[in-house]
Amino acid sequence: MARKTVDDKMEDINLMPIMNLLCLLIPFLLLSAQFIQIGIILVDTPRKGRAKKNKDNKESKALGLVVDITQEGYYISTKKGSACPERKNNGQPCLSVTHSAGKKLYPSAALRKFIYTKYYKPFYKQNKNPEAQMFTDWRKVTVRPQDQIPYETVIETLDATRELPPEAKGEIDGLSGSLACVFKKPQGKKDWELSGACMFPLASLGR
Amino acid sequence: MSQDMSPEEAKIAKMLAEKKAERRGKEAEESAFNITSLMDALTIILIFLLKSYGSDPMQVPQKKNELMVPKSDSMSSMSECVDIQISRTSIVVKGKKVVTITNNTISSQDAPDGFTIKNLKERLDELRNKEIEAKQDKSAGKFQGEAFIAADQKIPWKLVDQVLKTCVKARYVRFSFAIVKTRGG
Structure with a gap:
């Protein structure tokens, strides 16, 4: 008699309708899903008021890193002048474009390495402490593309100035894990916060 | 033992034995088709899909030759x-x-x-x-x-x-x- 009761209870749980529902919902969600992950790059525009204020107060302390994207390649300069004066005098950019299969290729990996070697690695220790920084505009870069430069080249350039190259892992103190520079907006806060390993993540775009 | 039973008793015992065997067969058939693990897998997939939907506050439609984000x-x-x-x-x-x-x-x-x-x-x-x-x-x-x-x-x-x-x-x-x-x- 007791056995009969157990059997009856087992028969009550009919999973088939739930299974049917799940089997319909999953294909529907899979079909309408986007399998790419959309992220963001934070940028700013140069503002006259802010630039003037910096000039008046602490011009001598600013690095003033600027990357110009032209049809010929990348021109890199700081407040002190061109990063490659000899090439500039010959009318050549610091890093020239190459051509492959009729397509222009911008040397973004070389740009990343150049900025890292020349401007990040020698100065990062002096700029580690935010209260006693050597440069007032540390971590800031201005990117100035020419009008006809494709948008994807601008994004490539921003990636190159923001992220550290792979060799930084053995050369920069305190680097562990992945070399990723991430902007995060904590819930309830209005400002973005930087985390991870960043080179020059605060980019101003345009003239 | 069956020799001690009356024909009626033997008939009832045979019927009970048949019924028991039938039930056992049914149980074996049911246990071969166990959908609980499948249910678990489907539920996990469903939760994962719903969660990944909810994480993006905005969607960017990608259209070839029209809008392809770099x-x-x-x-x-x-x-x-x-x-x-x-x-x-x-x-x-x-x-x-x-x-x-x-x-x-x-x-x-x-x-x-x-x-x-x-x-x-x-x-x-x-x-x-x-x-x-x-x-x-x-x-x-x-x-x-x-x-x-x-x-x-x-x-x-x-x-x-x-x-x-x-x-x-x-x-x-x-x-x-x-x-x-x-x-x-």
Whole structure:
């Protein structure tokens, strides 16, 4: 008699309708899903008021890193002048474009390495402490593309100035894990916060 | 033992034995088709899909030869703000088309001074005023002036620059560019 009761209870749980529902919902969600992950790059525009204020107060302390994207390649300069004066005098950019299969290729990996070697690695220790920084505009870069430069080249350039190259892992103190520079907006806060390993993540775009 | 039973008793015992055997067979058949593990797997997939849907505050429709967002190493994720889509044929603000683009340029009628896009500025002013009013009602702090720009990878920088300058004139001063993540996170 007791056995009969157990059997009856087992028969009550009919999973088939739930299974049917799940089997319909999953294909529907899979079909309408986007399998790419959309992220963001934070940028700013140069503002006259802010630039003037910096000039008046602490011009001598600013690095003033600027990357110009032209049809010929990348021109890199700081407040002190061109990063490659000899090439500039010959009318050549610091890093020239190459051509492959009729397509222009911008040397973004070389740009990343150049900025890292020349401007990040020698100065990062002096700029580690935010209260006693050597440069007032540390971590800031201005990117100035020419009008006809494709948008994807601008994004490539921003990636190159923001992220550290792979060799930084053995050369920069305190680097562990992945070399990723991430902007995060904590819930309830209005400002973005930087985390991870960043080179020059605060980019101003345009003239 | 069956020899001690009367024919009636033997008949009942045979019937009971048959019934028992039948039930055992049925149970064996049922246990061969166990859907509990399948249910578990399907439930996990469903939860994963629903969760991945909920994590993106905004969707960027990718259309070939129209709006393909560039790839990037960036691992930052977006937050909700005014979204502007610049495709090869139009500029769309919060789902409403405001300007037509022909041959990667904006006509001089739409941008009389060469920089400020008239219709875009009007639409942004309208959205800004709405946002300010909504924030005042909810006392949710100041207007942030953040804009999210999803532009096609092949369009020239001049177009993006015109949009940025118009945004600055409409007091949208912080920008996030949409990209397709090339690494997880």
